[in-house]
Amino acid sequence: MPFDMIAWRRSGNRITRIEDDQREQSPVKIQQLEHALHTAQQKLMRACQHIRLIDEKLRDVEVRYKRAVKNSRNSFRYNQRLNLSILSGIKMMYFEYTTKMATEVNQLRLLYYGDSADLINESDSDSDENENSTF
Numbered sequence: 001m002p003f004d005m006i007a008w009r010r011s012g013n014r015i016t017r018i019e020d021d022q023r024e025q026s027p028v029k030i031q032q033l034e035h036a037l038h039t040a041q042q043k044l045m046r047a048c049q050h051i052r053l054i055d056e057k058l059r060d061v062e063v064r065y066k067r068a069v070k071n072s073r074n075s076f077r078y079n080q081r082l083n084l085s086i087l088s089g090i091k092m093m094y095f096e097y098t099t100k101m102a103t104e105v106n107q108l109r110l111l112y113y114g115d116s117a118d119l120i121n122e123s124d125s126d127s128d129e130n131e132n133s134t135f
Contacts, residue, residue: 030112037108044101047094054091061087 065080109115 033112040105047098051094058087
């Protein structure tokens with residue numbers, strides 16, 4: 001369905017399609033939808049960049065933690081263990097946020113273009129979680 005034939009309504013975080021008898025054709029609404037889609041895509045890309053950055057930091061902290069275990073430096077090991085748990089928690093929060101944003105982008109794409117893209121790949125997130133679990 002072409003985007004000019006789709007009408008939408010946003011209430012809070014929920015976007016719903018307006019039925020044919022309720023909608024009115026308005027270029028302003030189409031521009032608002034386009035802006036909302038662009039903004040959501042930017043937020044999603046930025047969150048994915050942050051996840052990659054956190055992954056790098058996790059790898060660095062894991063190396064320092066393993067070195068502390070090897071050298072029997074318990075106080076240093078404790079600090080690195082805390083850093084690992086904090087970074088893992090932050091990463092999980094970003095995963096939840098990106099899942100929410102991907103769902104919103106899919107809804108907006110469906111309304112604007114009439115199709116949706118599978119932005120969340122469950123097998124990718126599962127492999128990332130298993131890769132960094134060294135506690």
